[in-house]
Each structure stands twice: as C-alpha cells, then as structure tokens.
Amino acid sequence: MTRSKKIFVGNYKGGVGKTTSIYQIALHMVESGKRVLLIDLDPQCSLSEICLSRLKMNLQDLQPNESLNYVYDMWYEVKQFPNLHVQIDKKTLIKQTDDGVHFIPSNMFYPNGGLDDLATKLRDDFYDLLPLQQFFQSSQIEGDFDYILFDCPPSNNMITQGAFLLSDYYLIPTIIQTMSVRGVVHYVRTVESIYATKCEQGNHSTVAKLLFGAKPELLGVFETLKKRGVNNDTVMNELHADLEKSKVKSKLSTATEEKFLFDTIIYNYENIARLTADGLKCSEYVELTNEILVCMGDKPIRKYAVLGD
Ligand SMILES: Nc1ncnc2c1ncn2[C@@H]1O[C@H](COP(=O)(O)OP(=O)(O)OP(=O)(O)O)[C@@H](O)[C@H]1O
Numbered sequence: 001m002t003r004s005k006k007i008f009v010g011n012y013k014g015g016v017g018k019t020t021s022i023y024q025i026a027l028h029m030v031e032s033g034k035r036v037l038l039i040d041l042d043p044q045c046s047l048s049e050i051c052l053s054r055l056k057m058n059l060q061d062l063q064p065n066e067s068l069n070y071v072y073d074m075w076y077e078v079k080q081f082p083n084l085h086v087q088i089d090k091k092t093l094i095k096q097t098d099d100g101v102h103f104i105p106s107n108m109f110y111p112n113g114g115l116d117d118l119a120t121k122l123r124d125d126f127y128d129l130l131p132l133q134q135f136f137q138s139s140q141i142e143g144d145f146d147y148i149l150f151d152c153p154p155s156n157n158m159i160t161q162g163a164f165l166l167s168d169y170y171l172i173p174t175i176i177q178t179m180s181v182r183g184v185v186h187y188v189r190t191v192e193s194i195y196a197t198k199c200e201q202g203n204h205s206t207v208a209k210l211l212f213g214a215k216p217e218l219l220g221v222f223e224t225l226k227k228r229g230v231n232n233d234t235v236m237n238e239l240h241a242d243l244e245k246s247k248v249k250s251k252l253s254t255a256t257e258e259k260f261l262f263d264t265i266i267y268n269y270e271n272i273a274r275l276t277a278d279g280l281k282c283s284e285y286v287e288l289t290n291e292i293l294v295c296m297g298d299k300p301i302r303k304y305a306v307l308g309d
C-alpha cells in the first residue's frame with residue numbers, strides 16, 4: 001500500500017488564509033492528477049462549508065456518520081468497552097466535490113457537539129491522541145490518496161495534536177506584519193514540543209513513535225494577504241532572523257542557504273476571497289502549489305500548453 005503524504009496547515013493566528021490556501025492548494029493538486037483528501041479540524045467548519053457548497057449541501061444536511069465528529073464521538077463511546085471493535089465506514093465519511101477534491105467535513109451541528117466540545121472529552125494522555133491515527137490505520141485510508149491535508153483552527157487541543165503527530169509535513173501561512181510574524185516562531189516551538197513530549201520523552205514514547213512515525217518536517221512558511229504597495233521587507237528580515245536564531249529547520253533550506261519562505265506571495269485580492277467562497281479555483285495558487293510539491297520531492301504541475309508553443 002502506498003502511503004499518503006500528510007500535511008498539516010496551521011498558525012495560531014486567526015484569519016491568515018489557512019482555509020483559503022488549503023482549499024486552493026488541494027484544487028491545484030487535483031488538477032494535476034493527484035488524489036487529495038482535505039480534513040477539516042476546525043470546529044468553525046469554514047472549509048467544510050466551502051466543499052459542501054460544491055455539492056449544493058450545507059452542514060445541516062449531514063447525517064451524524066458523515067462528519068469527522070463521528071470519529072471522536074465513537075472513540076469516546078467505545079472506550080468504555082475495551083474489547084469492542086467498531087469499524088467506521090470511510091465511504092460514508094468522505095465526500096467528493098464535482099472538481100474531484102475529497103473531504104471529510106466537521107460539523108458544528110453534530111448532535112453530541114462540535115469538534116471543540118468533543119475535544120474537551122478527550123483526556124490529556126497518550127491514548128486519547130489516537131482516534132484519528134486508529135481510524136487511518138483501520139480504514140487504510142492512506143492507500144486511497146496521494147496527499148491528505150489538515151485544515152487547523154487557530155488553537156491547540158487533543159484533536160489538532162493527534163493530527164499534527166500523524167503528519168509528515170507542516171506548512172505555516174502568515175501575514176508579514178509585526179504582530180503576526182512573532183507568532184510564527186512560537187508556533188514552530190509549540191508544535192515541535194508536542195512531538196518531543198509525546199514521541200521522544202514520556203512514558204509511552206516508544207509506542208507513540210511507532211504509531212505516529214517520524215517528526216513532522218516544516219516545509220516552509222508562505223506570505224498571504226499581502227497588500228499591494230506596502231513594503232514589508234524589514235518585517236520579513238526580522239522573521240528570517242528569528243527563525244534562524246531559533247534554529248528552526250525548513251525543507252526549503254539548502255546546504256548553503258537557510259531558507260524558510262516560499263518565493264510565491266499571495267496578495268490580498270477580493271477575487272481570491274470571492275472565488276474561494278464559491279469553491280472556485282484561483283490561478284494565484286498555481287506557483288505556490290508547485291513549490292510545495294517540489295519541496296516534498298514531487299513533480300510540479302504540468303505547465304499548461306499555450307497556443308503557439
Ligand atoms: N488572498 C486573499 N485575498 C483576499 N481575501 C482573502 C485572501 N485570503 C483569505 N482571504 C479572506 O480572509 C478571511 C480569512 O481567511 P481564511 O478563512 O482563509 O483564514 P484562516 O486562517 O483559515 O482563518 P481562521 O483562523 O479563522 O481559520 C476570509 O474572509 C477570506 O475570504
């Protein structure tokens with residue numbers, strides 16, 4: 001079975017374009033022939049609403065076993081009966097848009113609570129980091145997709161931690177403004193310490209490492225929502241210096257150069273917001289998707305043939 005590459009997209013800063021970017025990156029990956037699954041870890045369900053709109057559906061139309069909430073709810077229920085094995089049907093859980101993007105929605109209207117409520121039922125111990133990992137293992141979902149992308153809320157709980165540990169890579173979108181970039185190093189430190197405490201130290205680190213695999217690698221940081229005509233070079237340099245000083249490692253770095261930021265900048269265009277809300281593709285994300293694919297050692301999207309070429 002081939003394994004999917006699992007990518008976690010996060011930043012504790014809200015409104016930096018995480019959801020917009022992950023949706024656009026998925027659309028471009030799909031267009032280049034990749035099999036892509038989006039998983040919405042955000043109790044606010046923005047990504048789910050975008051994807052469902054492509055099916056002319058909304059959150060209220062979902063049955064209980066058609067959202068990620070079901071995975072955590074079942075985990076909690078079944079925990080009381082250690083010998084009971086319950087198989088969740090991945091076909092019911094995974095939906096597909098007309099563009100070919102697969103997704104597992106989260107649902108704030110789920111009868112036993114949104115993902116935030118369900119996260120509070122999980123205990124802060126090794127075992128309760130496992131619901132998603134166990135679902136992946138039992139459903140063999142990784143044989144079905146080239147990439148699995150997690151859209152994260154701007155917060156940290158047992159659900160996001162379990163998804164981070166399961167990931168191979170992570171991406172950080174950020175606005176390049178003083179208040180926003182300060183959060184980037186903090187974010188890297190926080191997520192890296194999750195791996196260190198669960199998989200390198202602690203009572204169950206040996207089994208945790210076996211189940212979750214190697215430490216997720218930072219692919220890189222990318223700039224979003226840049227305003228035309230605003231020069232933010234100073235802040236950009238500060239961010240670079242902070243990351244270097246903190247000895248952050250990025251897959252973009254080479255033997256001779258520390259590099260943390262992707263070359264592509266996503267500008268603040270009303271059109272990007274509008275098209276994404278309707279689930280439509282924005283060409284602004286083609287190059288960023290290419291850079292991300294290449295950074296993982298994969299082939300970039302085919303260049304479209306232009307008449308006269
Ligand atoms: N490049 C862009 N140009 C213009 N508007 C954008 C752009 N990217 C995102 N937006 C808009 O900015 C807002 C925040 O974007 P988005 O929801 O993607 O951020 P987020 O980081 O996922 O937020 P949250 O932390 O709440 O999950 C949305 O209204 C979105 O439509």
Ligand SMILES: [Mg+2]
Nearest residue numbers: 018019042046
């Ligand atoms: Mg979001």
